[in-house]
Amino acid sequence: MNYPTEVTDAVELIWGEGMLSPGGPEKVAEMLEDIDLSGGRVLDIGSGLGGVDVLLATKHCAAAVIGIDVEPHLIKSARDLAARKGLAGRVIFKLVAPGRLPFADASFDLVFSKDAMLHIADKPALYVEVLRVLKPGGWFIAADWLWSEGAAESGIVHEWLAESQSLSKFAFTTPAAALQALINAGFAELMITDLRHKLQEANRKEVALLEGPTLQKLAAIVGTEIAEGCLFNAKGRQAALDSGDLIPCHLRGRRPF
Numbered sequence: 001m002n003y004p005t006e007v008t009d010a011v012e013l014i015w016g017e018g019m020l021s022p023g024g025p026e027k028v029a030e031m032l033e034d035i036d037l038s039g040g041r042v043l044d045i046g047s048g049l050g051g052v053d054v055l056l057a058t059k060h061c062a063a064a065v066i067g068i069d070v071e072p073h074l075i076k077s078a079r080d081l082a083a084r085k086g087l088a089g090r091v092i093f094k095l096v097a098p099g100r101l102p103f104a105d106a107s108f109d110l111v112f113s114k115d116a117m118l119h120i121a122d123k124p125a126l127y128v129e130v131l132r133v134l135k136p137g138g139w140f141i142a143a144d145w146l147w148s149e150g151a152a153e154s155g156i157v158h159e160w161l162a163e164s165q166s167l168s169k170f171a172f173t174t175p176a177a178a179l180q181a182l183i184n185a186g187f188a189e190l191m192i193t194d195l196r197h198k199l200q201e202a203n204r205k206e207v208a209l210l211e212g213p214t215l216q217k218l219a220a221i222v223g224t225e226i227a228e229g230c231l232f233n234a235k236g237r238q239a240a241l242d243s244g245d246l247i248p249c250h251l252r253g254r255r256p257f
C-alpha cells in the first residue's frame, strides 16, 4: 500500500480535505483554464481521497465524474466524501487494476489526472488507453511530476527518495519522452507546461509551514514519525526542484475530431 491511512491523514491536514496532492482548488482551476466542463462526463485517473472529483462536479460543473484508483481504502474514503457532499450518484469511484481502462471507447469528454501518473510505469500504453476512452474532440489534462535527463543518477534525488524507497514506486519520465509518447498515441493540440518555478515557490511555503508550529500540531494527530516524514519529503522535493532534477508539468492533448 503506497498511501496508508496515517500518511493520507497527514497530507490531508496539510493539503486540504480530500486532497492527496498539493495545490488545492486553485491548482485544479489552473489545469482547467479555458475548458468548459458543463454537462460533461469526466474520468479522473488516480482519484485518491476524492477531493479533486468533488471540485470537478461542483466548481467545474461536470455532469458526471468517475474516479478510478488502485487502493480500496482510498476508494472507500472518496465515496464517503462524495456522500457527505451530497454527490453520491453523480461522483462515483471505481477500484481498478493497473492497465487497460475498464471503459468503452469514446466514453468521456475529459480525462483528468492530478499527480497520479508518476505511479504508472507504462505511460505510452496509458496514453493510448486515454485516447481510446475520450470522445473525439475530448481533452486529456494531467499534472505530472517529470524529471530531467540524468535525474535518475542525481544524488539529490536519491537522498530524497531512498529512505521511503520511492524510487522504485515512482515512474518518472522526461518532458521530451512524455511529449513523444503523447504524439505516438495520436493526440493533437499538445502542450507541456513546465511549472518548476511556480512549484518551487509553493513548496518553499510548505517547508516553512512544516518547520514552524504546524509540525507539533501534525505530530499530535498523526505521530512524530509521520509528521517528520512529511517535513523530510517536502525538503527533499524542494532540493530536487531547486536543482532542476524534478520538473512538475501540466500535460494537455486532444483527441482529434
Ligand SMILES: C[S@@+](CC[C@H](N)C(=O)[O-])C[C@H]1O[C@@H](n2cnc3c(N)ncnc32)[C@H](O)[C@@H]1O
Pocket: 002, 003, 018, 019, 020, 021, 045, 046, 047, 048, 049, 050, 051, 052, 068, 069, 070, 071, 074, 096, 097, 098, 099, 113, 114, 115, 116, 117, 119, 120
Ligand atoms: C498523489 S495521489 C493523488 C490523488 C489525487 N489525484 C489528488 O490529487 O488528491 C496518487 C493516486 O494515484 C493512485 N494510483 C496509483 N497507481 C494507479 C493506477 N495505475 N491507476 C489509477 N490510480 C493509481 C494512488 O493510489 C493515489 O491515490
